[in-house]
Amino acid sequence: MKHAAGTLAFIARFVVLGLAMAFVVSLFWPGSGERLRARFGLSTSSPAPASGTVHMGNGPVSYADAVAIAAPSVVNIYANKIVTEQAVKMYDNPVLQQLFGGQPTTYQHREQTLGSGVIVSAQGQGYVLTNNHVIAQAADIQVLLYDGRIAKATLVGADEETDLAVLKIDASNLPVIRMADQQLLRAGDVVLAIGNPLGLNQTVTMGIVSAVGRQLNSASAEDFIQTDAAINLGNSGGALINTEGELVGINTLLIGKAAGAEGIGFAIPVATARKVLDQLITTGHVVRGWLGADYAFVPLAANGGLPAAARGVQVTEVTPGGPAEQAGIKARDILLRIGNDDILDPADLRRREAALKPGNVVEVSGLRDGSPFHVEVTLAQRPPMSANTTLGD
Structure with missing residues (x-):
């Protein structure tokens, strides 16, 4: 009898253990455990991601939410x-x-x-x-x-x-785009271009920021965002947005395949667009400060008297009668500072002078034949320039 009772107890424990294992497996077996999980209050689906971007594993697979924010x-x-x-x-x-x-x-x-x-x-x-x-x-x-x-x-x-x-x-209920902080934009960031290429209406293309601060015209004070997001005829003026649906640039031109290029497009940074927007709404035109000189990078041969970390620019030409000539600046001078700011390169100096108002007096410091000099320049208004050339757009 004792032997029979022990056998029955062993069989009972085996059956209970088997049922428990079957219950656990049913919770995780695809499709078969839905009713059980629902009955015991367990989640029947994966939780939605916290951000607006859909994720699979560690990488984003959809930017539909960003497009939905910006496209209107x-x-x-x-x-x-x-x-x-x-x-x-x-x-x-x-x-x-x-x-x-x-x-x-x-x-x-x-x-x-x-x-x-x-x-x-x-x-x-x-x-x-x-x-x-x-x-x-x-x-x-x-x-x-x-x-x-x-x-x-x-x-x-x-x-x-x-x-x-x-x-x-003149229209009501207009959806206004959100503008991003341009300083946060980096090469490698994912961006989306939204526009009307070839009349197809509301088309979205994706790429990355290939570079920031691109200078396409050495005489211009402006710079560009370079991207490989597809920009075609009709995209001009459209939005370049980040993955949060914020405006980072205005798509403006591309270098087409006729030039042997592929995936090289450019957008005007949102910081530049904001400044121009404010002036155009206020006065109908943009006013820029002007020193009246052309610049180039400092040649290595002329760098003997400079500290190792100094960059600056070399004056290549001075406009006759312009502010620089009136202040005594000459060709071949090396300019190191404007106001309280160090000059990094020609593009940096053009941006800084353009941001100043005509009539302002600014101190310019530099080297002439290795000797330091300081002059005060009264800025004039920058003369009109020809429009940027659009290559393939």
Whole structure:
């Protein structure tokens, strides 16, 4: 009897253990444990990620939330221009020209350009930031909003040097884009370009920041964000955003395959766009300070008298009658400081002088033939410059 009772107890323990193991396995076996997990109050699905980006493992796989935040602020721009062209004479024979009334020497036709824009303000009336080359010489500008509304736009002001323009539209309930802190942008950051390429409407492309501070025109004070996010005809003026849906730049140009390039596009940084936007809304134009000189990097041969860490610029040419010449600055001088700031390179000096107001007096320090000098320069207003060349956009 004792032997039989021990056997029954062993079998009972084995059955209980087996049931317990089956219960545990059922909790984690795909599909089979849903009812049990629900019955015991356990979660039946994975928790949603805390941020707006969907994650799988350690890497983001979707930027749909960032696009949903920014896309309503991106608009399509259709600018109609009246273009005058030289006509081709069909009849060179004077008799035929007289018979058929001859041919006009010129004719006009309407041409429509495609572009994009970003709603940056909705106070009173909406302001849209775009590229100057999208709306230049346009007789009529139409803006297609994200929700399908069409608004007639008027030009507030344009700046050829940065290739930026501000439009005004009369519409309500406009979604204004959030602007990012440009100082946080780094090479390698993921960015998204939103715009109207080739008239396809609201297209999103993805890439990374290839570089910041790109100088495309040595005489210009502006710099660019370089990206490999696809930018095509019609993307000009559209938004370059980060993964939080914030504006980091205005897409403006690309170097096309005709130049043997691929994945090289450029956007105007949001910090530059803000400054231009404020001035265009306030005065209709942008005013920049000007020293009246051209600069280059300091040649190694001229670096003998400089400290190892000094960078500065070398003056290559002084504009006759300009502020620099009046202050006594000469070609071949090495400039090290403007005001209280060290000069890093030619682009840095152009940005600093442009940020100052004409009429301001600023101290400039440098070296002439190895000897230090200090002069006071009264800044003038920078003369107009030709617009940036768009390569393939």
